[in-house]
Amino acid sequence: MTLPDGSRREFPHPVTGAELAAAIGPGLAKAAIAVRVDGKPRDLATVVDRDAAVAVITRDTPEGLEILRHDAAHVMAEAVKELYPGTQVTFGPATETGFYYDFARDEAFTPADLERIEARMREIVLRDEKITREVWKRDAAIAFFRDIGESYKAEYIGEIPEGEEISLYRQGGFVDLCTGPHLPSTGCLGQAFKLMNVAGAYWRGDSRNAQLQRIYGTAWANQKQLDQYLFQLEEAERRDHRRLGRELDLFHMGEEAVGSVFWHPKGWTLFRIIENYIRMRLDAAGYREVKGPLLLDRSLWEASGHWDNFRENMFLAESRDERMLALKPMNCPGHVLIFRNRLRSYRELPLRLAEFGSCHRNEPSGALHGIMRVRGFTQDDAHIFCTEDQVTSESVAICQLLVSVYRDFGFDDVEVKFADRPPQRVGTDAVWDRAEHDLKAAVELTGLPYTYNPGEGAFYGPKLEFNLRDALGRQWQCGTLQLDFNMPWRLGATYVGEDGERHTPVMLHRAILGSIERFIAILIEHYAGRFPLWLAPVQLAVATITSEAAAYAEEVARECTAAGLRCILDTSPEKIGYKVREHSIAKVPLMWVVGRREATNRSVALRRLGGNEQEVLALGEAVARLKGEAAIPCSA
């Protein structure tokens, strides 16, 4: 046997994975839950009877954890079958944080049922049932599952490709179709799991199929990891932008405009700061800002292809002369119309048209989520009209712009994905070949690492997706760069080339933040509402200790406002402790406390959010320092 460290062990006879682990050491034997033989995960009971590369999988590795979670799903299924006979089992895989199992049962599982199921699962773990693997013939397996009333399983076995082994796992009275591997016994699962919730899920992920009941659980190698995960969930709840949006008085949502945002003064301040920052970056990068109409004629959407692809999601309106209009769901057709409004020369290319585009999409009600997923939103959109020769340099510039903007907002961890042609698309394969080739060449030039996301491109072209990782380690797709050889042609955009002939330009669609509404939600959760100074809607609170300092405090606040700082003045007759608490809860980053002493020396006592030290500064110095700290970053 060759071990992962390259060392070799000789055995005169075939050994099981468990025996191999024991031979290496008792500690490993205890932690072992499976083995990998020539790269393939196998049960510990697997007999290795030839030379092979063998690795022992322990419960605290990602691979081991996945096996553990998969077992948790089986144990849950066993518990459900015991408690609710007649329930059918379907699929039950491991997930990133745990597992789920989809069940078919007429009655709904209640929260009380979940408690019963979880309690039964713990019993099954204590029973420490042996888990054994059996290989069955296809027909026998189908007949077996049909006989025990598991029609979903029987249906699925029929679709397993010829030549693939059909393995069943048995634990106690429960038998499930599964490729494995699994733990040696249910006792190895341990008790670090918890059932989370029930929800509907479609059989095989298709909304035309029957809806099943999916029970989600989380499972970990030990109790400490489980506690840590549950704490993370609580932290995510504390940071939830819907809660902080209300607590910080940034925005609200209401029944009067479902799926749209009512921005309050502080939230809109944040919005404008972001918009202005992007504007500054775009000006520097050679973009021209435009503004297109919100309502556009149906014929345009038919020509662009959106009507066929997204009609269901467009808001429609009718003008008094009975023309059908659609509230724009995106900005590209408008930009093409601006482009082709007059004859264009190759000398104008690349032409970079940017817009803070107000878009409306009639999203399904179940998709709405705070200001992350809304029906009315603002894209920081742009379309670059260029020649095919310019695609690479423009794409590289876009990638660099995106990454530097993300850095300014505090996101240093960016992952790029390359999404190629989707099943439903416009344009010929030859055009797609070229587009995919050019876009790939560009991303490779930037040196940014990227992974593939097959079949997820836009219907008119391949795209790069930019994913940001936030403070809780979650990924958010924000930026996108789409290469489009189709839309300009469909909408009749042309330019006059050097040769005096008409040519169709290539179009690059790109957004940096995506939806500004959604990006603000991400920022709120990333920073837990404690924004860096340049983004904070209120940067400074000037608070008095006594009304004797009120006149001086007014002067201080006036000076800050005049210096372009966002400052509030608090001369209310409360004690300073109360004011500190109020502004701390409002997450105002800085406080200047002024009392009799400060009024006399013309100074301020600086207090930072979350800190408890104070620093006394002369007024002029304090203003200068604050201006410096509040400067808008620019990595470019």
Next chain:
RNA sequence: GCUGCCGUAGCUCAGUGGUAGAGCACUCCCUUGGUAAGGGAGAGGUCGUAGGUUCGAUACCCACCGGCAGCACCA
């Protein structure tokens, strides 16, 4: 859109088949206090909306609207 759960004051929540309560927030008064809640008083609700059952519904039933979780969707 689908499945399940939920909807009582601005917020967080209690409560009952006989038309409602707490804390915080809010308003007013007193307090001028040196770094996360000083004291007092007051105001505030067609119990999501509309039907039904009932002598009587906020409570029970149905529908609709909205929210939450997941699924499906996401140009």
